[in-house]
Amino acid sequence: MFLFSQGDHLIVTEDLYGGSYRLFEKLFQQFGLTFSYVDTSDADLVRQAIRPNTRALFVESLTNPLLKVADIEKLSALCKDRGMLCIVDNTFLTPYLLRCLDQGADITVYSGSKYLAGHNDTVCGLVAVKDPVLAEQVYFHQNGAGAVLGPQDSWLTIRGMKTLTIRLDRQQENAQALARWLSGHPKVGKVYYPGLEGHPGHELMKRRGRGFGAMIAFEVIKPQLVDQLLMKTQLISFAESLGGVESLITFPQVQTHADIEPETLERLGINNLLLRLSVGIEDKDDLIADLAQAFEGENA
Amino acid sequence: MKFATELIHGGNPIDPEHGSLSHPIYLSSTFAQHSMDHFGRFDYSRSGNPTREALEEAVAGLEKGATGLAFASGMAAIASTLLIFAPGDHLVVCEDVYGGTFRLLSTLFKGWGLQATFVDATDTAAIAAAIRPETKALYLETPSNPLIKIIDLAAAAALAKEKGILTIVDNTFMTPYLQRPLELGCDIVLHSGTKFLNGHSDVLCGFAVARDPEVGKRLRFIQNAFGAVLGPQDCWLVLRGLKTLKVRMEEHQAGARRIVTWLKEQREVAKVYYPGLPEHPGYEIHNAQASGPGAVLSFELASYELTKSLGGVESILSYPAKMSHAAMPPAEREARGIKDTLVRLSVGLEDPEDLIADMERVLAR
Numbered sequence: 001m002f003l004f005s006q007g008d009h010l011i012v013t014e015d016l017y018g019g020s021y022r023l024f025e026k027l028f029q030q031f032g033l034t035f036s037y038v039d040t041s042d043a044d045l046v047r048q049a050i051r052p053n054t055r056a057l058f059v060e061s062l063t064n065p066l067l068k069v070a071d072i073e074k075l076s077a078l079c080k081d082r083g084m085l086c087i088v089d090n091t092f093l094t095p096y097l098l099r100c101l102d103q104g105a106d107i108t109v110y111s112g113s114k115y116l117a118g119h120n121d122t123v124c125g126l127v128a129v130k131d132p133v134l135a136e137q138v139y140f141h142q143n144g145a146g147a148v149l150g151p152q153d154s155w156l157t158i159r160g161m162k163t164l165t166i167r168l169d170r171q172q173e174n175a176q177a178l179a180r181w182l183s184g185h186p187k188v189g190k191v192y193y194p195g196l197e198g199h200p201g202h203e204l205m206k207r208r209g210r211g212f213g214a215m216i217a218f219e220v221i222k223p224q225l226v227d228q229l230l231m232k233t234q235l236i237s238f239a240e241s242l243g244g245v246e247s248l249i250t251f252p253q254v255q256t257h258a259d260i261e262p263e264t265l266e267r268l269g270i271n272n273l274l275l276r277l278s279v280g281i282e283d284k285d286d287l288i289a290d291l292a293q294a295f296e297g298e299n300a
Numbered sequence: 301m302k303f304a305t306e307l308i309h310g311g312n313p314i315d316p317e318h319g320s321l322s323h324p325i326y327l328s329s330t331f332a333q334h335s336m337d338h339f340g341r342f343d344y345s346r347s348g349n350p351t352r353e354a355l356e357e358a359v360a361g362l363e364k365g366a367t368g369l370a371f372a373s374g375m376a377a378i379a380s381t382l383l384i385f386a387p388g389d390h391l392v393v394c395e396d397v398y399g400g401t402f403r404l405l406s407t408l409f410k411g412w413g414l415q416a417t418f419v420d421a422t423d424t425a426a427i428a429a430a431i432r433p434e435t436k437a438l439y440l441e442t443p444s445n446p447l448i449k450i451i452d453l454a455a456a457a458a459l460a461k462e463k464g465i466l467t468i469v470d471n472t473f474m475t476p477y478l479q480r481p482l483e484l485g486c487d488i489v490l491h492s493g494t495k496f497l498n499g500h501s502d503v504l505c506g507f508a509v510a511r512d513p514e515v516g517k518r519l520r521f522i523q524n525a526f527g528a529v530l531g532p533q534d535c536w537l538v539l540r541g542l543k544t545l546k547v548r549m550e551e552h553q554a555g556a557r558r559i560v561t562w563l564k565e566q567r568e569v570a571k572v573y574y575p576g577l578p579e580h581p582g583y584e585i586h587n588a589q590a591s592g593p594g595a596v597l598s599f600e601l602a603s604y605e606l607t608k609s610l611g612g613v614e615s616i617l618s619y620p621a622k623m624s625h626a627a628m629p630p631a632e633r634e635a636r637g638i639k640d641t642l643v644r645l646s647v648g649l650e651d652p653e654d655l656i657a658d659m660e661r662v663l664a665r
């Protein structure tokens with residue numbers, strides 16, 4: 001974000017990670033940057049939001065938590081055409097599943113704490129820049145503002161990345177099974193998982209990527225079930241974060257997305273019924289059994 | 301609790317679970333929650349981590365502040381602290397500020413509309429004259445880097461208080477063992493903890509300590525939102541390094557005094573800057589606000605040739621013009637009196653006689 005200065009405007013995915021939203025609205029806005037939030041799964045909406053001072057698009061390739069799919073090839077072509085930078089937060093997919101720079105993006109950013117490190121033991125962030133001149137500018141700010149990663153955490157991340165593909169292969173396989181199982185459960189409403197045929201981004205991801213990732217969002221049929229599931233799951237921990245070998249369940253409305261205004265959350269569908277599941281590499285039968293037992297009980 | 305005891309026991313309670321004297325390293329990025337309504341003390345390691353908290357409390361305790369915050373580097377601490385300001389705000393900064401801070405202020409934050417005026421802050425009247433209606437803070441280093449100038453912190457803080465603005469002090473050179481700016485009325489203390497606080501050249505880290513809990517709260521918000529935090533393994537190394545802060549500083553300082561005495565006797569040495577020298581213009585003020593002169597000194601050599609050859613043998617020497625202040629344009633350096641013949645010495649824990657023997661060999665050539 002330090003690449004930009006006072007008066008610059010950015011277009012941003014509307015259902016983005018709450019921490020990015022907080023950084024943009026509560027810190028960078030005071031320095032004169034402005035942000036428009038749009039549904040980036042629709043390139044026309046992005047085009048309509050462009051202003052003369054728009055300098056960049058900040059898009060989540062697969063959104064958090066609603067798993068909307070952005071067409072990176074189309075969006076980066078649009079950015080190129082309008083002289084804007086295309087910055088992709090590719091945390092949910094990793095370069096294993098989607099190569100954004102190959103599809104025309106300028107910069108990819110990652111919370112490496114998630115799939116890249118993959119073991120819930122490191123907090124780190126990574127940036128990959130396509131153009132060496134732009135990379136120099138990013139490096140200038142990395143050095144200037146000094147928010148670097150220590151060598152031990154760097155080493156843990158390198159160690160974690162060795163198993164990225166085998167972890168993700170298993171995580172995706174598990175996620176596909178869990179998404180199907182959830183779709184058939186009587187206490188579950190909507191299931192958001194791009195690996196399901198009915199998902200609006202399914203075909204696009206099939207064409208462009210190497211898989212559908214391992215994040216699932218789903219709605220339960222009544223709010224009491226949220227508490228029940230969070231408290232009763234044994235193997236799936238109730239904790240923020242995602243992408244690690246351990247399965248985690250999160251309540252976005254009060255955890256990861258608490259910094260976004262309630263009206264916005266409601267409009268987007270991040271409501272008091274929505275849960276987010278980060279599927280780990282445990283045996284899928286055990287994960288399904290854990291969810292099944294958590295659904296049973298007083299609210300049955 | 302006296303300082304030496306606080307270093308060993310402050311902010312570092314014995315682990316109640318197993319009695320471990322060394323603080324456990326909590327590597328987890330996230331923490332499982334037991335209730336939807338009442339989250340545990342920790343939820344995500346960027347927001348808070350038990351190992352980092354122990355270190356932050358230890359540093360806050362040593363500086364006598366309400367809130368301590370650990371960052372990935374000294375510059376991350378400085379950049380995060382500067383995020384409390386907004387475009388149009390103005391800062392009065394001591395002119396020979398660390399080159400990295402100068403770069404941050406003159407590029408990144410300037411682009412964002414934060415203004416800075418650099419003044420000779422050894423003159424409180426010069427600080428007062430630079431204050432404008434939109435001035436939000438004084439940003440000071442004493443002793444300064446690399447010219448070891450002394451700023452009267454109590455006078456600056458009193459002036460700032462009168463104007464309703466913050467006083468921010470980079471206390472890297474002194475550490476809380478020798479100088480505690482918050483006790484002199486300053487508001488925020490910053491550190492490159494990479495230097496004396498950690499003291500073993502094996503960790504990059506930074507700290508911000510706020511006197512007032514409200515300022516601390518704002519900084520904590522930024523620390524979490526901006527996320528330039530220090531990892532738990534590095535936090536643990538710094539906790540370990542802090543234990544020996546007092547014994548290290550005393551030894552560093554004794555070595556520095558010995559070397560200064562020797563340097564003063566050398567024909568090839570044109571000038572020595574050290575606040576322990578009675579002829580230093582800031583001697584009185586420094587003695588009033590700090591309990592020792594520290595272990596950083598600088599000196600000017602008679603020629604640039606000597607300066608170059610000395611750098612070949614001593615790793616603890618640095619050339620401000622080429623290293624710490626390389627980010628500052630030559631004209632700015634010149635204006636601040638940072639000559640090409642200036643050498644800065646951070647005295648280590650080696651026997652000073654060995655260091656002197658090394659330098660003697662070079663100067664005798």
